[in-house]
Amino acid sequence: MQKYRFLSHTADAKFQAFGKTLEEAFSNAALATASLMWDPKKIEKKKELQVEIAGNDIKQLLNCFLEEIIYLLDSKMFLLSSAEKVRVKKEGSRYSLKALFRGDEYSNKYEIHGNIKAITYNEMKVEKRDHFMVQVVVDV
């Protein structure tokens, strides 16, 4: 199965990420987000960060989860290679997520080709048919 694909959007970047499970779709959405700034395949997995996120609904959870990538870049110069061990839990009406971010701290050997301002709710979708699909528009 394709991990993610980009769709046309006038001003910004729009992608769909897929997975057999919701967790896999989230993990692939993290790859798509990172790919707007660097090539995640070229980032060494030298550092590990445990990430915990909560959201009032599934879209807010996805929004916060992907925002973590930008936050870690801006504040800790962390470049994501992969989001592993993603676990989503529903407790009452709220959602929580745990994941392991693997990657490396920025250094000159890495090429950065883009910048993300924010993860938006514009045209955001979280769907389940044969498999899971999440759609996100990113303000770049």
Add this chain to the structure above:
Amino acid sequence: MELKKINEYTWEIPKSGNMKVPTIIYASARLLDDIKRDLTLHQAKNVACLRGIQRTAYVMPDAHQGYGFPIGGVAIFDMDEGIISPGGVGYDINCGVRLLRTDYSERDIQEKRKELLAEIFRAVPAGVGKSGITRLNRNVLLEVCVKGAEWAIENGYGTKEDLIRTEEYGRMKGADPRYLSQRAIERGIPQLGTLGAGNHFLEIQKVSEIYDQQVAQVFGIDSEGQILVMIHCGSRGLGHQVASDYIRSMENKFGIRGLPDRELINAPIRSGLGQQYYKSMCAAVNYAFANRQMIAHWVRDVFAKVMGSSEGMDQIYDVCHNVAKFEKHKINEQLKEVCIHRKGATRSFGPGREEIPDVYRSVGQPVIIPGSMGTASYILAGTEEAERLSFGSTAHGAGRVMSRHEARRRFRGERIKEELERKGIELECTSWRGVAEEASQAYKDVDEVVRVSHEVGIGKLVARVVPVGVMKG
């Protein structure tokens, strides 16, 4: 959707359904075609449905689809009944443009053009891993958010004269950084004094045409061939985080039921959350003013080093094009204080407005409209008509028409650099891919945007400038 033609450049979406006011679009038939290609008009109609909106929602000639509110949108709200919305300001709070004049002509810098640009590229940090200054501590950052460009002046980045020639004199008084999240602060600390990427740029430009000699002179633009420097950037990660944080808090407090678009989420202006957003937004506005002030200072340093002097490099003006403010406007012939949202729109106050400095009060404020990479930019003057027609607002730039993805497919950064060089324009950049994404063909025709602004009367043409050197973040 019903669209009524009022005249050659004015179109109206009449009030219908849940709309509390009509929507007016200023565009030529050609620009309207661009605008119709995405959800701009649909989003403008949503804005017209918001609580407490006054008189009319406006759409500027360069408008395109945004989040919640369209980009190129202007709306004002009653202070008691109305709302304030992070989506009405945008993620890049106080994204704006600063313009410096010089006493140099194109001929003076001809030999040193390459060196000037290369030195600027070294002096002005852009891209990941480049910090503006030695790591700030938290307390200094909070001070920056309170004092804005004043902080930069106090710390040796420029002169008090610069403050006079900055919108809000470089400091919005409503700022209270106590309402910033820890994340916003953490993102802001390493990025102060950096250009950022995306559509942000710094250009060495030459004046190519002067339309209004008298006003140009007041602005410090004397002759064709004169060199200017334009800086286009915003509040970086700190501002983006403020927008994301308050969209989330407002959702959690008020819920999203009934909202046609989640980023239309808002809070009553006078509510606790509304006030907290406003105070945080002002903090981000101030951060951006300080940011541009520092960059301007480094540009002057480079000119002093390379050209021997930076004398005469006065600031023409600094404008913000993503902001919410409390301003006085005429509603039903009565002047009243309202909350104006300008998202991708530039303030365009005409002669006499008390908000503009003495030096410009007789001619109207300078309005700076950047083009896309490698194309012309424009300097306009604010008008009294604009106050009547668009609550003192006009366009903010070219506006995209092609996706970045498509631009990358069609253009190559290296080729664009060669083409620009053939036109006599130098380019320095942090990424080829970024250059391809910003290809001028991916943008609307800025010439047409400013022509409409001039014809409608919401911003009068003063001068046209073209780049001789471009630095892309």
